[in-house]
Amino acid sequence: MRTALVIGTGLMGTSAALALNGRGVDVYLQDHDETVARTAEALGAGTCAAPPEPVDLVVVAVPPAHVATTLAEAIGGGRGRGYLDVASVKGGPRRDLDALGCDLSGYIGTHPMAGRERSGPLAATADLFEGRPWVLTPTAATATDVLNLALELVALCRAVPVVMDADAHDRAVALVSHTPQLVSSMVAARLEHAEDSAVRLCGQGILDVTRVAGSDPGMWMDILAANPGPVADVLADLSSDLAETVTALRALQSADDDKRRGGAAGIEDILRRGNAGRAKVPGKHGAAPKPYEIVSVLIGDQPGELARLFADAGAAGVNIEDVRIEHSAGQQAGLVNLLVEPRSAPVLTAALRERGWALRQ
Incomplete structure (x- = not known):
């Protein structure tokens, strides 16, 4: 070319x-x-x-x-x-x-x-x-x-x-891209009129779920208008799961022991199915996801801290497979979760402690 x-x-x-x-x-x-x-x-x-x-x-x-x-x-x-x-x-x-x-x-x-x-x-x-x-x-x-x-x-x-195939592609992106965008937006929409006291409690979980909710609505209207059928099909299945989950949660409020047990079983089922689905998502370099150990490090919100942390991890001979950062509300500090292979976790923990880092168990 x-x-x-x-x-x-x-x-x-x-x-x-x-x-x-x-x-x-x-x-x-x-x-x-x-x-x-x-x-x-x-x-x-x-x-x-x-x-x-x-x-x-x-x-x-x-x-x-x-x-x-x-x-x-x-x-x-x-x-x-x-x-x-x-x-x-x-x-x-x-x-x-x-x-x-x-x-x-x-x-x-x-x-x-x-x-x-x-x-x-x-x-x-x-x-x-x-x-x-x-x-x-x-x-x-x-x-x-x-x-x-x-x-x-x-x-x-x-x-x-x-x-x-083109139509197979459209069904696939409805599941892995278009529906997650809508669900993320729906969850974020619950925050619009929430009490400030509730929003101040937002942590990494809500940040992960609502990340794509910040996308351009005009762009997504174009996309969704071009693929409405497959997206609606996925949402219909999701709606059935949601209805069953609501029913199970209501059952947990019941005074009847059998209903509570049934409700607990329903919630456990959706959580386990979620585990199974999440396990199918490709991991690093597209390979099957690996179980990583998390080494959590408290750091100050100031220039050079992340670079120093990664340099110390490198000096210990440990490869960081992934990293996630949680910011402390109202404080100039954060929690860095370093994901490493299980055999590397004790090595990294000892090396970082030796270099004066504050680790969270």
């Missing part, structure tokens, strides 16, 4: 353009908002000049509702050898293109499984896709050279290609 045209210079388009431009591809930028395109250009994503000839690959990074018309215009204008989109929904745009009479041999639907809570070109980074799955949804009509161009794009962005 020598040349590419990126249409849509928001977070995804600009991140792809930055990755391509940084690896020697001549990237041309286009957006319906010229100011946004100029911002991407200023960031080093490419040039807003028109391509002098058809490019090798046209990357369409616009909201799902506009994917088909944008692609149809690009294909009709002969703007590239190959065409792909990066929208989070795949079945609908492909059917829309087919209905518009487009030749689908030069097109492949794709979806990089990466993103941020922020949007726009200023949130873009060249490494946004590194190590992340990038779904490709070729059909029998997809030309081999177009599939190869898509694979080259994925490689240049240092992502991991995953081939799926």
